[in-house]
Amino acid sequence: MTNLPLVKRRCWREAMPRHVAVIMDGNVRWARRRGLPSGAGARALRELVDLSRKWGIRVLTVFAFSYDNWVRPKCRWRLNF
Numbered sequence: 076m077t078n079l080p081l082v083k084r085r086c087w088r089e090a091m092p093r094h095v096a097v098i099m100d101g102n103v104r105w106a107r108r109r110g111l112p113s114g115a116g117a118r119a120l121r122e123l124v125d126l127s128r129k130w131g132i133r134v135l136t137v138f139a140f141s142y143d144n145w146v147r148p149k150c151r152w153r154l155n156f
Contacts, residue, residue, distance in 0.1 A: 094134040
């Protein structure tokens, strides 16, 4: 982006959202079925955070709660909150 002329950089900055929300959906089994390592989601989140900072996105909201956690007994997952 730094190679763009000043006018285009300003337009780029103005067009960038200030707040991005992401719902992460997936788990280790999901990654394995697609031939991805089990930490693929965590790496994608790190990349998203890095890009958000680079692009000037000020607020990043991430919801990450596996479906497997919702189907567990409430007494187990409520301990996380």
